[in-house]
Amino acid sequence: AQKITQTQPGMFVQEKEAVTLDCTYDTSDQSYGLFWYKQPSSGEMIFLIYQGSYDEQNATEGRYSLNFQKARKSANLVISASQLGDSAMYFCAMRGRYNFNKFYFGSGTKLNVKP
Amino acid sequence: DTGVSQNPRHKITKRGQNVTFRCDPISEHNRLYWYRQTLGQGPEFLTYFQNEAQLEKSRLLSDRFSAERPKGSFSTLEIQRTEQGDSAMYLCASSLGGTSGTSGKNTGELFFGEGSRLTVL
Secondary structure, rough: OOOEOOOHHHHEEOOOOEEOOEEEEEEEOOOOEEEEEEEEEOOOOEEEEEEOOOOOOOOOOOEEEEEEOOOOOOOEEEEEOOOHHHHHEEEEEEEOOOOOEEEEEEEEOOEEEEE | OOOEEEEEEEEEEEEOOOOOEEEEEOOOOOOOEEEEOOOOOEEEHHHHHHHOOOEEOOOOOOOOEEEOOOHHHOEEEEEEEOOOOOEEEEEEEOOOOOOOOOOHOOOOOOOOOOOOOEEOO
């Protein structure tokens, strides 16, 4: 079975500072993909960043980077230079890399950016 | 707007009534998913279509739930004899199978709609 764990229900960060959102996963698959999504109060899930299990480099997309530690089964999201608009729920998700049928989501982290 | 569209955005109904949600995916996407999300939780998988074929259903999808995707385009999710426990946000997502995704990677990321919030009184 695949499982995603996000242990931080809520986080606060000062505007312009960096913040790390934790994600650990459990899978017996050798090949898998890890995703982070942002969900603002409007409800839409917005894709942020992807990391493949065989990717040697940590993924980066603008202010988002993924700190992938395969041996520890962790895929933490780092947001640099936080902005007020970053305040939202953040979900870590996983699926088998060649099974597009099902994504497993964590319970999410509520990020609040303080001015 | 070429994103995933869901309607209605909000639905309030009385217990025992039937409700239907519609999802219009991104036009070139052949895969369509329904997820359910309750307050404080991440989305839970309900069902998945590839084109018009419903290939997988979660155990969460009781007999009162039915989903269709005629002609492999839009999809509907119907809940019959609603119960208070059905109150949730119902999210639709689509994706393009094969080598696709942002930055030329085969990520297969899901593109979500804004969801349909159901409240059962």
